[in-house]
Amino acid sequence: MRRTNAFTLVELMIVIVLLSILTALVIPRFRSYRDSAEEAAEQSIVKNVRAGIQTYYANHVSMGEPTFPTTLDEAQPGSKASGNNPFFDKVVEVPLKRDWTKGGDINTYISTRGNTFTYDPNTGAFK
Numbered sequence: 001m002r003r004t005n006a007f008t009l010v011e012l013m014i015v016i017v018l019l020s021i022l023t024a025l026v027i028p029r030f031r032s033y034r035d036s037a038e039e040a041a042e043q044s045i046v047k048n049v050r051a052g053i054q055t056y057y058a059n060h061v062s063m064g065e066p067t068f069p070t071t072l073d074e075a076q077p078g079s080k081a082s083g084n085n086p087f088f089d090k091v092v093e094v095p096l097k098r099d100w101t102k103g104g105d106i107n108t109y110i111s112t113r114g115n116t117f118t119y120d121p122n123t124g125a126f127k
Helices: 009-062
Strands: 108-111 114-121
Touching: none
Parallel strands: none
Antiparallel strands: 108 114
């Protein structure tokens, strides 16, 4: 009997088991990194909007009209951000064009993570 250069069934099974164990360890860690990245992206957007509101206010104070914007954009309640329906375009240079949704009124926003943020035009608060 001649032996060929091939893997035995036992060797293949050991490789499959090892790959399964590695996969079981890596997938939860990947999900954790993805969640952290989504949270960081959301916080970045919120900080940019807050800074934009303050810049808007500062510009109007310098013109003698200390006011906050009445709305942050022209998007309608219940709509999704898109290229034709940008969010926060009155206060940020690069408006949000995806992933977020407008809430039930003109000053409520829902992030991709499901967090709700409300803008108060009287105080300039976005929380």
